Amino acid sequence: MISDTGILIDGISLSYNGRSVLNNICMEFEKGRVITLLGPNGCGKTTLLKIINGLLPPTSGRVYVDCRDTRSMGPREIAKLMGHVPQAQRSTFPFTVLDVVLTGRFSYISPLSKPGKRDLEKAYRALEMVGALHIADRPYNQVSGGERQLAMIARALAQEPSFLLLDEPTSYLDFRNQIRILKTVRRFAESGLMTVVMSLHDPNHALMFSDKIVLMRKIGDGLSEMKNIIAMGAPEDVMTSENIRAAYGIDVEMLEVKGRRLLLPK
Template identity: 40%
Template sequence: MILEAEHISIGYGSHLIAKDINLSVEKSDIISIIGPNGSGKSTMLKALARLLPVTSGRIHLAGNDIQTMDEKAVAKLLAFMPQSADFPGDLTVRELVSMGRMPYRGFFDEFSELDSQAVNRALELTNMVKYQYRSILALSGGERQRARLALALAQEPQVLLLDEPTTYLDIRHQLELMVLVNRLHDELGLTVVMVLHDLNHAARFSNRIVAVKDGQIVADGCVDEVFTEENIRLLYGVENTILTLNEAGEDHLVCLPHGLEKVAKAYYVH
C-alpha cells in the first residue's frame, strides 16, 4: 500500500465530518471518490494530503505515519491539486511550476539543472511549454488547470491527489484534462486519487470507485461493482439507468439520471 487510512475521523472543532474511515490505496491505483455535496469527499482527500489533521486514527504514506513525516519528505511522495487556487497576477506559468521544486531545495539554494529538467518535463507532460512565459491570469480555465497539474508534477510525486479537477471547465476542457490525467497515470505509473462530481468521468477514467455519503464509505470496489443503479440511487436519491456504451471497441458505463420529481417528492415526504 502506498497510502492507507486506518480508522480516521476528521472534523472542524467538535463537528465531525467523517468518522472511522478505512481506505487503502495501492501503487498505480486510479481511484475516484464520488458522493453528494457535503458528504465529506474533499475533507477526506485533504486529510490524506495532510492538509487537515485527523482527530483519531492514522494515515500511512509509503509505510510511514504521515503526521510524523518531515514536510518535504511528504511533498516528494505526494502532491495535492486543489479545486482552485489564487496566484499573484504577475506570476508566469514557468515560475508557478518551479514552485513545485521547493521540497528539493534549501531556502537559499539556487535552482539546479535537475530542478530545471523537472520543470521542463512537467511543462512537456501537460503541453504547457508554449505558455511557460505567459502570465497565469492570461490563461483560460483549462490552461490554468494544466498549469496547476504541471506544478504538482514538478514535485515528481508517486501519489497525485486531485480535488474536483474539472470544476468550472466546459465539456471539452473537462475531457481533455481527464484524458491527460489518465495518460499520466499510464505513462508515469502515478497513483491517482481524485474527487469527481461527474459520475461518467469517474466510471470511465478510474479502475476503482469509492462512494461516500454522510462521512462514511458506503461502497468501495471496481467500477462494475460500485457504479450501479442501486448505489447511485442510495447516494443521490435519484432514479437512474446505467447503460453500456461501446467506443472504439471499448465498453464504458454511463449513468442517465431521471425521475427526479418523483424521487424528490418521496424524499421530502420522509
C-alpha cells in the first residue's frame, strides 16, 4: 500500500451460489477523496460496498481500512470507522426520523445508556447538513422515499465516520437534494474529514463530483468477460465514449462545457 491510510481492496472475489460476481478486484482508495463506482445494474456495486463494510464475507481476498484487516474488527469498531448507507429500503417501525439518525451514534453510546446531549446535537447537526431538519419529529415510516434517503445519509454523518459508503445516495432525491448531497460529501472529503465511496447511476454526476471513478461491467453467467473493471482513475481518463460503450453498450458524445466534460447520449 502506498499510503498508510485509506482503503485497500486486495484480490476480492465473490460468488453467489457458484456464480461469479466479483473476480479478483484490486484497488486503493486514498484518504480524503470521493470515489464513484459506476456501472450497469447487477455489475456488483452493492456487493462490493457490502464487502468493504464487512457485511458480506468475500469468497476470497481481503479489505484493509487504515491498514487494518476488516475481518479483525467488530461491528462497533467498523461503525466508528465506516458509515454505510444502503440502497433505499422501507421501514415499518414507527420511529421518528430523529430516532433513526440517533441510531448512527450507537458506537459512541454505552449499551445500557441513552443518547446524551452531545449525541442529540450531532444528530440535529447531521439533519441540518442534509436539509432535513424539518422532518426530525415525523415518523420515519411516513416520510417520502427521498426523505428517508436523506435521513439515512444524516444517520451516517451523525456517526462521524472516516469513511462513508453510499449506495446510490441520489436515487430517490429531487434535483436540489441530489446536488445538496453530492456537494456535502465533496465538502467533507475536501476538508480531509472523510473518504467517500459511492455508487451512482448518473455519469455526469460522477464526472462532476468524483476524484476517482471505477467503471465496472457485469461478469459471469456465461459471459466470457471475467474482468469487472473497465477503467479506473481520474474522471476524464475513465469517462471516454469507448469505455461507456464497453460498460453500457450505448453510444455517447463527449462535450466540453466551461472547461468541464459532460456526456450526452447519442
